[in-house]
Amino acid sequence: MNSESKQLIAGLKLYLTYLKGLGITELPLSKKQGQISYEPELSDGTEVIAESTSLDQTQVSLLANQTLEEIRKELGDCQRCKLFKTRRSLVFGEGNEKAKLMIIGEGPGFDEDLQGRPFVGKAGQLLTKILQSIGLQRETVYITNVIKCRPPQNRNPQPDEIETCYPFLLKQIGAIEPKVICALGTFAAQTLLRTDAKITSLRGKVYPLSGIQIFPTYHPAYLLRNPDRKREVWEDMKRIAKALADNRS
Numbered sequence: 001m002n003s004e005s006k007q008l009i010a011g012l013k014l015y016l017t018y019l020k021g022l023g024i025t026e027l028p029l030s031k032k033q034g035q036i037s038y039e040p041e042l043s044d045g046t047e048v049i050a051e052s053t054s055l056d057q058t059q060v061s062l063l064a065n066q067t068l069e070e071i072r073k074e075l076g077d078c079q080r081c082k083l084f085k086t087r088r089s090l091v092f093g094e095g096n097e098k099a100k101l102m103i104i105g106e107g108p109g110f111d112e113d114l115q116g117r118p119f120v121g122k123a124g125q126l127l128t129k130i131l132q133s134i135g136l137q138r139e140t141v142y143i144t145n146v147i148k149c150r151p152p153q154n155r156n157p158q159p160d161e162i163e164t165c166y167p168f169l170l171k172q173i174g175a176i177e178p179k180v181i182c183a184l185g186t187f188a189a190q191t192l193l194r195t196d197a198k199i200t201s202l203r204g205k206v207y208p209l210s211g212i213q214i215f216p217t218y219h220p221a222y223l224l225r226n227p228d229r230k231r232e233v234w235e236d237m238k239r240i241a242k243a244l245a246d247n248r249s
């Protein structure tokens, strides 16, 4: 075996390990220019990751039988995880109940906890601008978070808190039935895609699931600290705009 073949096999092994990490156990093979391609692409070149075991495919449709109002009522004065002890507000989410685009962040911060609304602080203002950059007004999308209560001192959400709150996020997705989900930041992307992979490796690709296209990208709060990453978010937003345009009916 020559060194080129060895390199190819080593690269393929790495890629298969990466896919396995995402929970993908089957490969969609497609012929491309006479070769077998393991990386299907959208027409704009965006890599499409094969439908994976992320959100349970049946869960979203099974959970589509509740309205947002009913889900909020069910949450009530939620004390299902320890975050209830320190929160001021339970931040459920807001926006268009029939939105084609759902924005899912990590959890409420100081301003959100104070006002009871998602993405209203500096990161929220940046999100509004990012949406406007692709011609979307904030009111036309639905915005929520993986967890609905602010962790003390804005610490990272803990696994038990995420898993306790996650069923309500799934119900919200089921109620809204968006065409596209933008997962903002590590925790939203990892929760929805059921992976430990870093946001840097997850973003820039699309993860189809039961008719929903999931696009992970950087959280606006991260962008405020790392403005040099804005370019990548802009690329992701263009992909989202295209997916929305393709889904316009």
Ligand code: SF4
Residues within 6 Å of the ligand: 075, 078, 079, 080, 081, 082, 083, 084, 090, 147, 148, 149, 161, 164, 165
């Ligand atoms: S984070 Fe979710 S599960 Fe925990 S108390 Fe708040 S609403 Fe309930």
